[in-house]
Amino acid sequence: MISGHLPALQVVLPLMAAPLCLLLRHSTATWGLALATTWGSLAIAITLLLQVLSTGPVSYEMGGWAAPWGIEYRVDMVGAFVLVIVAALGSLVMPFARLSVAREVAADRVYLFYTMYLLCLTGLLGMAITGDVFNLFVFLEISSLSSYVLIGFGGDRRALTAAFRYLVMGTIGATFYIIGVGMMYMMTGTLNMADLATLLPAVAGTRTIQAALAFLTVGLSLKLALFPLHLWLPNAYTHAPSAVTAFLAGTATKVAVYALIRIYFTIFGGVDVFETFFIREVLMGLALVAMFAASAVAVFQTNIKRMLAYSSIAQIGYMVLGIGFATVTGLTGGIVHLFNHALMKGVLFMAMGCVFWKLGSVHIRDLAGLGRRMPVTMAAFLVGGLSLIGVPLTVGFISKWMLIQAALEKGWWPIAVLVLISSLLAVIYIWRVVEVAYFRPVAAEPGAESASKIAEAPLSMLLPMWVLAGACLYFGIDATRTLEVAAAAAMLLGTTP
Amino acid sequence: MEFPGLFNYWIAVVLMMTGFYIVIAQGNLIKKVVGLNIFQVSVFVFYISMSKIKGGTAPILDEGIEIYTNPLPHVLILTAIVVGVATTALALALVVRIRDAYGTIEEDEIGKLEQEEET
Incomplete structure (x- = not known):
């Protein structure tokens, strides 16, 4: 049954469409494909939200490997809500993008623009759907790398320096995040979010976990542009093409906020992080x-x-x-x-x-x-x-x-x-x-x-x-x-x- | 506590701080990319050494092999290395474009040019 595989399709659909865009090369054709893909993603996201509303969280084992060992995709209320936000913004920006992009991006690069757009969407959707902390890092990097490129499409040469600065700060953020994940893995031996939630309270008092929490917080704060770590954002948003700014402003930082919420309330759900740390x-x-x-x-x-x-x-x-x-x-x-x-x-x-x-x-x-x-x-x-x-x-x-x-x-x-x-x-x-x-x-x-x-x-x-x-x-x-x-x-x- | 007990972590920390310092202190964009690389590699070292057990071998199901190293972090780092390569490639591509557009890859000179543009 196809409906059982919706959580996987949510990510796979834009991921597969992206290289197709690269092969198509024709501007209007790639736009059409990207449009169909984003609206397809939105349909999947809404279906998932309705499923979660009626029957509770949906769990999906990638490749049939059972949860703590394999990668689990888990859609609960928070995740489904964020999926709908990202997919909705992604699909509404698409019809807007055709003329806007044609005006702001060189004609021979338009197909590359849509390829990157779909990859960015893949990463953001993946971050919202995954139940595995390392998988989240991979999707974080997929979305980040493609957004650096998208910003670099801006007509102004300052878009290039903005993209470079974002790349440096974004990479530091993502690297901080994996240091945190590594430290959690060291103490618990698991990467699954639900599994981490049950194992963490026992070791929460150790210095390693405290350091992990600090690294995770700082890393994600860089990505979500929390106040002193926001320096990449103004230039990136100013010089990126308009469609990119509309898309990223509505989704990229939001998904990072979502990841932060996941860390505090799901992974560290059994620990009172707000009072003790x-x-x-x-x-x-x-x-x-x-x-x-x-x-x-x-x-x-x-x-x-x-x-x-x-x-x-x-x-x-x-x-x-x-x-x-x-x-x-x-x-x-x-x-x-x-x-x-x-x-x-x-x-x-x-x-x-x-x-x-x-x-x-x-x-x-x-x-x-x-x-x-x-x-x-x-x-x-x-x-x-x-x-x-x-x-x-x-x-x-x-x-x-x-x-x-x-x-x-x-x-x-x-x-x-x-x-x-x-x-x-x-x-x-x-x-x-x-x-x-x-x-x-x-x-x-x-x-x-x-x-x-x-x-x-x-x-x-x-x-x-x-x-x-x-x-x-x-x-x-x-x-x-x-x-x-x-x-x-x-x-x-x-x-x- | 024996001295070299946490030796591997010291290496990771020193490398990490070296890389981080280069990223912040250097004005040359290529050197920044180099610093970023060192910074990332320190995390790879951290992950790889984390799973190593003294006297442990590769995790092969065979007679006589009882202590073995956890292979999972190594696999994770394989993924992280791929990500790191992609990041470096993209960063270098951007530097090339920046040099085309500005004629320089020194941060302060670029800043000066940008300031002129704003006014």
Whole structure:
């Protein structure tokens, strides 16, 4: 039966399609194949989520080798949710990508772009589905290596240095991660996550395991761009092609956050890492600094893509803050923000992709009067921006509401206040763009077409953007579904209520 | 505690710190790649030596073989080596492209060129 092999197909499908793209070479043909593959992955991911919702976790033994020895693919509520996020973003960016990529990537390299895109998707999906810590490393490297290449596709030469810097920091992060895995293997003799969870409590007090936890935390924090380790992110997001930024901003850091959640709540589930190892103080402290410092830097950016990149670092702070609470409400907030942030950053970066497609620039001075020239695009930007701020009726409100509730539950009201104040910083940087786009006259360029003329991006770019923007509003008004899944995921991770 | 008891781990730690230092301190991109390689290799050494048992042989099912080395970490490192090769290849390819685009592979000179571009 094919349905029994869905967990394997989830990863194998894009993995097999990638080399096919390489053989096809024809730009449109590869795009079609990649499009079909990503939507196929999304169908599998949704089927898996429904399966998990109705019958509980799905376990799959790769190659028929039993669990602690063979590689186990395990889809539970958290994993299935992340799979859907990644696959959904991956498939929505594809229709957007065709024209955007054609504009920003040299024509003879387009097929390579889609090959790398599919490989990156493979890695990210694999990280979310695997139940084996070393397998997670392999997928982490697949996704990282392909994302270095994707960033290097950027038209600007600075994309190359951004990709190189990301490569160096990403490799250090991944290497830290395997050091941690090695130390855990040394003490327990297993790599299976579920098996590790049962064996770790007995040896949790040893120096080796403490060092392992530190290495794992630092390694993954590099990948998810937690505050002092975020240096690779702004340049990488700014200079990568628009479609890549929209895809990576919504998925790459999110999957790393997911891996961190896995480490703390599944692998170290039997150990109270938050109380004994000062993880809480470190995580929450850095998360709060990220929320303020990155938002403050974002306010002063003139390149909108870079501004949004800094805002991403701040938003990652919210997710890590949710993890730091280590309560069901806090973790629900963190997980739901994972989903919500993927939606809004997808919208915002796609909007910038449309602007770049039309203007060839995303500098704030070129955006003057754009609200009249590209009303559809800028309206989507506005929806995304409002979500980023956390205005009610948008998704951003839901996640911030959960985080504030989690803070009040614990009686840590200063944190609730800080969450609110940091949202005000988002108001400032979003307002700057809104002001320029809606309240400034169109810059009168000599030789440019009539200033008030509507000049929108093509429908194939607007449509996926508005699907995401619609989701931003829909899940902001009726969040029962997302919150249910996130809460079930948080409960599953065995945090104390 | 006998002195060379943890000798292999000392080697791994020294190599790791050497590599890490080169990555941070060197401005030349090629040297950074070299440092990154040393850094990764130290982890390979760590894994490989971790599973070695004194007097242990290869894990072959045969008479007279009772103490054997755990082969799993070795296999894992085989995978990690492949990843390391891919990373190095990609890094070097990027350096080539950077040299084409900037005419230099010194980090500070690239930084200067980028700063000029921003303003």
